[in-house]
Amino acid sequence: MSQILRDARKYEEVTEKKIADEARPEFHLSARVGWMNDPNGFSFYKGQYHLFYQYHPYHSHWGTMHWGHAVSRDLLHWEQLPTALAPDMDYDRDGCFSGSAAVLPDGRHLLIYTGVSKETQPDGTVCDVQTQCIAVGDGMDYEKYLGNPVLSSKDLPEGASRFDFRDPKLWITSDGSFRCVVGNCDGKKDGRILLYSSKDGFHWNYEKTLIANQDRFGKMWECPDFFELDGKQVLLVSPQDMLPQGLEYHNGNGTLCIIGEYDEKTETFTEEQNQAIDYGIDFYAPQTILAPDGRRIMIGWMQNWDTTNLHSSKRPWFGQMSLPRELSVKNGRLFQKPIRELETLRRAEVRYEHITFTDILKLDGIKGRKVDLELSVHAGDKQNIYKKFAVRFAQNEIYQTSFSFRPYESTLKVDRKFSGSRRAIINQRRSYVKNVDGEIKLRIILDNFSAEVFVNDGEQVLSVTMYTDLSADGISFFADGSVTMDVIKYELRGR
Numbered sequence: 001m002s003q004i005l006r007d008a009r010k011y012e013e014v015t016e017k018k019i020a021d022e023a024r025p026e027f028h029l030s031a032r033v034g035w036m037n038d039p040n041g042f043s044f045y046k047g048q049y050h051l052f053y054q055y056h057p058y059h060s061h062w063g064t065m066h067w068g069h070a071v072s073r074d075l076l077h078w079e080q081l082p083t084a085l086a087p088d089m090d091y092d093r094d095g096c097f098s099g100s101a102a103v104l105p106d107g108r109h110l111l112i113y114t115g116v117s118k119e120t121q122p123d124g125t126v127c128d129v130q131t132q133c134i135a136v137g138d139g140m141d142y143e144k145y146l147g148n149p150v151l152s153s154k155d156l157p158e159g160a161s162r163f164d165f166r167d168p169k170l171w172i173t174s175d176g177s178f179r180c181v182v183g184n185c186d187g188k189k190d191g192r193i194l195l196y197s198s199k200d201g202f203h204w205n206y207e208k209t210l211i212a213n214q215d216r217f218g219k220m221w222e223c224p225d226f227f228e229l230d231g232k233q234v235l236l237v238s239p240q241d242m243l244p245q246g247l248e249y250h251n252g253n254g255t256l257c258i259i260g261e262y263d264e265k266t267e268t269f270t271e272e273q274n275q276a277i278d279y280g281i282d283f284y285a286p287q288t289i290l291a292p293d294g295r296r297i298m299i300g301w302m303q304n305w306d307t308t309n310l311h312s313s314k315r316p317w318f319g320q321m322s323l324p325r326e327l328s329v330k331n332g333r334l335f336q337k338p339i340r341e342l343e344t345l346r347r348a349e350v351r352y353e354h355i356t357f358t359d360i361l362k363l364d365g366i367k368g369r370k371v372d373l374e375l376s377v378h379a380g381d382k383q384n385i386y387k388k389f390a391v392r393f394a395q396n397e398i399y400q401t402s403f404s405f406r407p408y409e410s411t412l413k414v415d416r417k418f419s420g421s422r423r424a425i426i427n428q429r430r431s432y433v434k435n436v437d438g439e440i441k442l443r444i445i446l447d448n449f450s451a452e453v454f455v456n457d458g459e460q461v462l463s464v465t466m467y468t469d470l471s472a473d474g475i476s477f478f479a480d481g482s483v484t485m486d487v488i489k490y491e492l493r494g495r
């Protein structure tokens with residue numbers, strides 16, 4: 001084991017003891033210590049889910065990337081394991097960037113990741129050279145492959161940038177061979193996804209450009225994922241620098257889901273529909289797993305690159321993952337539901353039926369920061385539909401975060417301006433939602449520092465973090481007009 005890896009393991013073991021459990025989310029995975037970004041290597045190995053993540057243990061801001069590592073049996077109770085990868089080889093000395101995992105036929109756990117090494121150019125500028133590398137292990141300790149890198153500039157098609165070539169996502173096909181998609185861009189910084197194949201997971205060949213952005217969705221495409229779901233083919237990707245289109249793609253570095261058809265023989269992807277994956281503020285770089293029971297489950301990094309530099313460097317940890325979500329495709333759209341295991345964390349049910357109100361409403365027993373809240377909202381008067389409905393949470397006299405629905409616009413807005421930020425700039429986002437006569441269903445999951453709302457059984461999801469002081473635990477409702485509502489609320493206990 002290298003000294004760099006040994007140092008990281010020692011450091012995290014000592015430092016994590018200084019972080020109280022209560023200062024973390026209860027059932028969302030957060031950085032063991034320091035900084036966390038993208039989920040990596042999401043896989044099921046030796047009876048457990050493994051989730052690795054982009055990790056800089058020494059600081060709560062981004063730095064030279066390691067791979068953090070956690071395991072879970074239900075994707076809600078996580079156990080942190082020692083750092084899996086450290087930047088300790090010539091080809092990854094400036095970072096072990098994102099990648100994925102698979103189980104080899106001989107039972108070993110294979111990781112594929114992007115190795116980064118800086119190179120000074122003839123004009124004096126310094127660029128990151130990015131190659132794809134392999135490490136193999138037993139679920140705890142990983143050894144880097146002697147043949148690394150397994151994909152480098154010689155494996156790129158003409159015109160491809162070797163400085164933006166990252167985030168391999170691999171899978172094993174029905175004939176036992178391997179495929180892998182990698183994010184890349186051309187000389188003009190226009191994103192595309194390259195497809196590679198391998199017989200054994202170690203020796204890779206360039207197949208083709210699977211899809212090119214052609215200047216439509218942002219610039220460089222990061223963190224691709226590509227899979228079959230409900231008879232359709234789905235590409236998930238996180239484009240940088242997106243230009244908003246209507247209410248889609250507002251997050252700068254945002255998320256994109258393209259649904260289409262795939263011809264496996266010719267490996268041709270035909271696009272049909274596109275949409276954002278998440279319509280909130282904090283969601284990026286999601287990765288999926290095909291769970292042993294056949295569910296396609298997705299986890300994203302629940303932060304946004306444009307707001308990650310606002311926190312103090314004294315914070316002991318920064319960065320959390322989204323709730324794991326079960327995916328499906330219905331009527332050409334991606335649907336997401338919280339994993340069903342979440343229901344095992346429910347405690348202390350509180351129920352209200354058919355409550356009609358026209359202004360501010362507070363209900364006994366409805367408060368908290370670890371909450372599963374189901375709301376069915378209707379117009380109190382169908383002839384005269386209300387103008388606005390809002391649910392406000394993480395609330396006290398000073399603070400609140402809210403979801404508000406305006407039936408006449410058919411929009412749902414998240415607003416976390418009043419969550420303690422002294423930089424209340426990027427704090428709102430709206431999504432179109434289905435709306436017949438002011439009816440909407442919201443399932444809101446709160447976990448200390450985050451809120452995720454699943455709209456109309458998962459047709460849209462809006463995720464947001466809020467680092468509001470935990471003493472702000474009020475929940476209230478607001479109606480402009482007459483609203484009739486059913487409420488079911490549970491506390492969620494993950495520890």
Ligand code: FRU
Pocket residue numbers: 037038054065097098114166167222223284285
């Ligand atoms: C996406 C990303 C990846 C890269 C990693 C570096 O958030 O920029 O493309 O591998 O983060 O930490």
